Amino acid sequence: MVKYQGVTGIHMTTLTDPPKETFRLSMLINDTRYRSLTFQAIAAIILALSFWYLLNNLFQNLAAAGLNISYSFFGESAGYDINQRLIEYDSQSSHGRAAVVGILNTLLVAFLACITATIFGVVAGVLRLSNNWLVSKLMAFYVEIFRNIPVLIWIIIIFTIMTAVLPAPRAFRGDEPAASMLFGSAAFTNRGVYIPGPWFSRPLFDVAVLNWLLVLAFLVGSFFGARALGRWATKVQEATGDRPVTWYFSLGIWLVPFLALMVIMGLSWEYPALKGFNFSGGIKIGGPLIALWFALSIYTGAFIAENVRAGIQAINKGQTEAAASLGLRPGRVMNLVVLPQALRVIIPPLISQYLNITKNSSLAIAVGYADITATLGGITLNQTGRAIECVLLLMLFYLTISLLISAFMNVYNSSIKLKER
Amino acid sequence: MKKTFVLGALTVAGLAAGAAQAATVDDVKARGKLNCGVSTGLVGFAAPDANGNWGGFDVEMCRAVAAAVLGDSNAVEFVPTTGKTRFTALASGEVDLLARNTTWTFSRDVDLKFTFVGVNYYDGQGFMVPAELGVSSAKDLDGATVCIQTGTTTELNLADFFRVNGISYEPVPIETNAEAQQQYLAGACDVYTTDASGLAATRATFENPGEHVVLPEIISKEPLGPLVRHGDDNWGDIVRWTLNALITAEELGVTSANVAEMSGGTNNPEINRMLGTEGNLGEQLGLEADWAMKVISAVGNYGESFEKNIGENTPIGLARGLNALWTEGGLIYTPPFR
Numbered sequence: 001m002v003k004y005q006g007v008t009g010i011h012m013t014t015l016t017d018p019p020k021e022t023f024r025l026s027m028l029i030n031d032t033r034y035r036s037l038t039f040q041a042i043a044a045i046i047l048a049l050s051f052w053y054l055l056n057n058l059f060q061n062l063a064a065a066g067l068n069i070s071y072s073f074f075g076e077s078a079g080y081d082i083n084q085r086l087i088e089y090d091s092q093s094s095h096g097r098a099a100v101v102g103i104l105n106t107l108l109v110a111f112l113a114c115i116t117a118t119i120f121g122v123v124a125g126v127l128r129l130s131n132n133w134l135v136s137k138l139m140a141f142y143v144e145i146f147r148n149i150p151v152l153i154w155i156i157i158i159f160t161i162m163t164a165v166l167p168a169p170r171a172f173r174g175d176e177p178a179a180s181m182l183f184g185s186a187a188f189t190n191r192g193v194y195i196p197g198p199w200f201s202r203p204l205f206d207v208a209v210l211n212w213l214l215v216l217a218f219l220v221g222s223f224f225g226a227r228a229l230g231r232w233a234t235k236v237q238e239a240t241g242d243r244p245v246t247w248y249f250s251l252g253i254w255l256v257p258f259l260a261l262m263v264i265m266g267l268s269w270e271y272p273a274l275k276g277f278n279f280s281g282g283i284k285i286g287g288p289l290i291a292l293w294f295a296l297s298i299y300t301g302a303f304i305a306e307n308v309r310a311g312i313q314a315i316n317k318g319q320t321e322a323a324a325s326l327g328l329r330p331g332r333v334m335n336l337v338v339l340p341q342a343l344r345v346i347i348p349p350l351i352s353q354y355l356n357i358t359k360n361s362s363l364a365i366a367v368g369y370a371d372i373t374a375t376l377g378g379i380t381l382n383q384t385g386r387a388i389e390c391v392l393l394l395m396l397f398y399l400t401i402s403l404l405i406s407a408f409m410n411v412y413n414s415s416i417k418l419k420e421r
Numbered sequence: 422m423k424k425t426f427v428l429g430a431l432t433v434a435g436l437a438a439g440a441a442q443a444a445t446v447d448d449v450k451a452r453g454k455l456n457c458g459v460s461t462g463l464v465g466f467a468a469p470d471a472n473g474n475w476g477g478f479d480v481e482m483c484r485a486v487a488a489a490v491l492g493d494s495n496a497v498e499f500v501p502t503t504g505k506t507r508f509t510a511l512a513s514g515e516v517d518l519l520a521r522n523t524t525w526t527f528s529r530d531v532d533l534k535f536t537f538v539g540v541n542y543y544d545g546q547g548f549m550v551p552a553e554l555g556v557s558s559a560k561d562l563d564g565a566t567v568c569i570q571t572g573t574t575t576e577l578n579l580a581d582f583f584r585v586n587g588i589s590y591e592p593v594p595i596e597t598n599a600e601a602q603q604q605y606l607a608g609a610c611d612v613y614t615t616d617a618s619g620l621a622a623t624r625a626t627f628e629n630p631g632e633h634v635v636l637p638e639i640i641s642k643e644p645l646g647p648l649v650r651h652g653d654d655n656w657g658d659i660v661r662w663t664l665n666a667l668i669t670a671e672e673l674g675v676t677s678a679n680v681a682e683m684s685g686g687t688n689n690p691e692i693n694r695m696l697g698t699e700g701n702l703g704e705q706l707g708l709e710a711d712w713a714m715k716v717i718s719a720v721g722n723y724g725e726s727f728e729k730n731i732g733e734n735t736p737i738g739l740a741r742g743l744n745a746l747w748t749e750g751g752l753i754y755t756p757p758f759r
């Protein structure tokens with residue numbers, strides 16, 4: 001329905017101008033070029049209005065009920081204790097600090113579970129394609145059993161089995177205890193696992209964290225050293241065709257500085273021992289953490305296994321055959337040819353599995369693990385009655401973490417993307 | 422789980438205002454059922470039997486209110502709530518009344534905006550430990566692992582008690598009494614702490630109750646009672662005077678056995694006023710004249726309900742103690758029906 005205007009005027013040049021058109025309101029509906037924009041604008045306005053209506057309703061009702069959105073409770077003392085604290089905290093600390101303790105616990109279990117879920121997933125996914133009938137059927141069984149039962153059930157099953165099967169600390173007591181420590185140094189109890197903890201008898205710094213940071217710095221240094229060595233080896237290989245053997249040298253770069261540092265600082269081990277009601281000393285990995293960590297990893301691992309299998313199967317069989325005809329052994333075909341290409345298919349769904357782990361970790365309260373949902377969204381919410389405030393913050397937290405994870409993984413994804421030259 | 426949580430919170434916000442204005446008693450009558458929040462299962466206080474019928478001391482509070490308002494003590498929808506969910510359930514209007522071992526505290530009254538209509542059990546927080554641990558005082562619990570229900574006054578008292586006494590502990594936060602019991606019996610915690618009445622009720626369900634001792638220390642005051650939302654005083658009055666009728670009936674010797682006879686008229690004017698043969702107290706509450714008669718014939722008086730559910734002849738075996746009538750050296754006392 002475009003209307004051309006007649007050519008007016010005396011200049012011949014106007015004849016070659018594109019025909020001008022006037023804009024009429026009806027074109028918003030009738031003209032296909034505008035129609036979709038019109039409808040989108042209408043939808044956006046309706047959406048904004050309904051949000052405004054909901055929010056307005058919320059605030060009006062809050063005001064009518066004499067409630068107001070206020071975060072002042074954040075500074076008040078929390079009054080409750082938390083059993084797993086990565087930072088200093090006691091019942092006199094503020095609700096805000098309790099929330100931070102919860103955040104750190106959420107991040108800890110999510111981080112651990114992402115790592116182990118990836119390991120389980122990759123192993124199960126690769127083995128599921130194995131030519132060995134038993135192995136591949138076993139892996140298929142694992143995948144189907146674990147991903148088809150809700151994760152909450154897994155968390156509770158694992159926790160219940162742990163508390164029922166493992167001995168209580170008091171079983172380790174007495175002259176002829178019913179339970180004994182593994183190698184005299186690790187205790188598996190129904191409250192958690194106690195293992196020897198490292199400490200330094202000649203620390204270089206008074207603050208314990210600094211010593212560990214120093215260790216970390218050494219490891220990072222070794223990492224770059226080993227990488228430089230690898231680069232050099234590649235260069236030599238490109239120039240001469242022979243790759244120098246470097247593994248013992250690389251091992252040295254990793255071990256020598258590290259061991260030296262350990263000797264200088266006097267690495268010692270503190271063993272857990274039964275004192276009073278509980279074991280003390282060493283490192284305690286609490287039962288709730290173990291149950292949650294294990295359940296999340298084994299459950300999500302089943303999904304990742306499927307992603308990995310899909311990724312590998314997406315690679316054309318010709319690739320494998322071509323690699324084999326070059327004389328590569330099957331292991332190398334997998335590592336050098338198939339997996340690098342498969343990763344491109346695997347990474348995007350892997351991101352959503354990592355997000356799932358982080359979000360599913362909010363089921364922690366089922367086993368009494370003090371994550372952010374249990375502290376801020378549980379006890380704090382309950383004791384202060386500030387439901388809206390706490391839930392808003394929780395939403396904000398999970399949103400931020402999820403966006404950060406996917407941003408990070410997207411960067412990684414684009415770094416391994418097919419580089420077209 | 423998270424979703425219902427968010428929705429719950431939004432409902433609190435969305436409904437709080439509406440609920441405060443509408444008359445709860447009209448809602449209950451229109452619905453023909455009282456929605457009553459109880460615990461998820463604490464024998465003697467609120468627990469379903471093998472046939473799914475709820476019974477217990479708190480449950481009878483619900484039944485009494487249903488009898489007063491609807492004339493039928495079975496017209497109750499019992500809503501099981503945990504320590505964590507109970508206040509959201511009440512604030513959002515999901516329940517009309519909460520009768521769940523709930524302690525009357527300043528912040529619940531003032532900040533959470535609930536009205537406690539009275540106290541039906543004077544309690545305090547205690548500790549239970551396996552006898553084999555050989556612990557004789559709560560002060561010996563340094564380093565112990567303690568099971569607690571979250572969202573309760575218990576966890577706050579516990580933190581205070583250990584801090585003040587300069588000893589340490591490890592909390593195991595648990596949502597329901599049933600889970601806490603399981604953890605405690607498996608030895609995942611050394612100590613279970615909650616209201617002393619709750620400890621007695623929990624211990625009564627153990628296979629060998631004798632293997633567990635309740636320590637002598639009572640570390641807090643826990644006045645337990647039914648509560649309603651702020652803002653509907655008429656409804657608050659109905660629940661308050663239902664509780665008062667139960668207590669006054671015991672004081673005046675009105676029982677489920679003799680209430681029918683007494684409602685024919687007695688020579689005690691207070692009994693007559695309460696049972697509706699004199700004056701118009703029922704009408705003032707917006708109820709039938711014989712509301713209190715229905716309450717007492719349905720659940721008996723306070724003492725009867727106590728003895729039947731948690732008294733010394735039940736497995737729970739609680740003595741009246743502080744919960745005896747004021748005339749017998751206890752704290753149970755009501756204003757007069759006048």
Ligand SMILES: N[C@@H](CCC(=O)N[C@@H](CS)C(=O)NCC(=O)O)C(=O)O
Nearest residue numbers: 460461462523524573574597598619
């Ligand atoms: N009175 C305390 C504690 C209430 C409480 O949680 N009581 C426990 C045991 S006495 C209970 O009723 N549990 C039943 C359930 O788990 O549903 C409060 O109001 O915060």
